[in-house]
Amino acid sequence: MSMDFASGKELHQLCREHGITISEAMLRREMELGSVSEQSVRERLERSLQIMEASVHEPLGQPRRSLSGLIGGEAWKVYDAKIESLCGVALTRAIAYSLAVLEVNAAMGLIVAAPTAGSSGVLPGAVLSLSEVYGWPETKQMDGLLNAGAIGYLLMRNATVAGAEAGCQAEVGAASAMTASAVVELMGGTPDMCFQAASLAISNLLGLVCDPIAGLVEVPCQSRNAIGVANAFTCAQLALSGITHPVPFDEMVDAMYRVGRSLPWELRESAKGGNAGTPTGCRWSAGGCAGGCAGNCAPGNDAGQTAAAR
């Protein structure tokens, strides 16, 4: 029997019939369609984890500014905060890690897109923070990536994960849904709970626009990764507590796609609307105001001064 699946419903069916987790189903699918051994899949996952490990930790020791100067050093500020931790150890660390990956990315460092570069902090932030807190071994971390990979594959297949097509809800929203599902499985939840968590995560970020200042993967992308992590934790907690979302996963995937397609072009990675279209956002753009802020931005470019002031 084929282990391929084209929808959440089919994946759920496979899990029930074989009595397996989502990660196991995704592993078997990969082996079948790629004609590869489990060992070869795990070796590649090991490489993914190595890169993720390096990218969550590297900026903590040596913060680096991005090419534009918009971001840099945020991960360390959260990690090393002298204030009492508001979110608890696991979430605080996950947030710091997610910020760290975006710092590495913005400084031309090595990252694993998950599912995109702009949303690459969410999954490693959550999985690696929880692994440290709970002492999970590498094989279990790989299961997290496989589970997230299954949800992400369905989003790619049946909707999109491109901000230019469907806004940030398709990038950070997708990463958050993938991560929520992965966290549920890693915490011992059932496949059904995984789908519930993913549906809730998509629902919570539905409509989120893609509005990068100056078109760069920096602001608001970095802090959006932090909210992607927090949303994933929250939705995993809800699902593990037995809370369900009345709309099935496949319908939420479709809803996300339709919402995305109805977003105006200005809010789909064109760097013309939202944060990017504000007078301040426009001043960061090398080409100056492109009309997004309706001519409100002052002539000249004081982005350099702003960067220096930071």
Added chain:
Amino acid sequence: MNYISVFDVIGPNMIGPSSSHTAGAVNIALLAYQLFSKPIAKADFTLYESFAQTGRGHGTDKALLGGIQGFGTDDVRIRDSYALADAAGIEYHFTWDDKTKTAHPNTVDIRLESPDGQVQTIRGESVGGGKIRIVQINDIDVVFTGIYSTLIVKHADRPGVVAHVTNVLSGHGVNIAFMRLYRDYKGGTGYLIVESDENIPDDFLEEIRENELVHEIMLIQI
């Protein structure tokens, strides 16, 4: 690969910051480098539309210059590709053309020149998630992606070339996944593009070359 793998979702492993503007740019330039398969003395890049507008902030220039030096999307040397090109004696020039409209917003033209003056130009498009396609070789419209092993045969547009190439391939048991023909004008220069799921052994390229209508062969292995 004709299915979405877990590594298409958890991946690619890449130098940031953008899968389209950085990783995609590396992939286009890397294909240009593989197609040229000669030492490079001079490289000219013309970036259009979104590549021209936001390319500097995305390190698109470093990515392109890295790709033509053979670096992959996850090669940390991309950050230092200017210095490494200088050290390798490669002359390079970038044109940021944000006026000309192109079919796809993330488009680049790459012109490579060898020390003995041989020239190849290609136009590539970065279509998202690091995926790319080449849409022109030496000003002739083509389409291929580099996802498959790709054999490109430049030839005179006269009868017999396709039969010759497919004969050689079938003689060696190569299964053709896709095959397309392009030309500039009737009787002019043509490009035959053959894509295969498996490795195309390069030891029978000589056999293909035996046909006098064949001008040049390029091979990209997956």
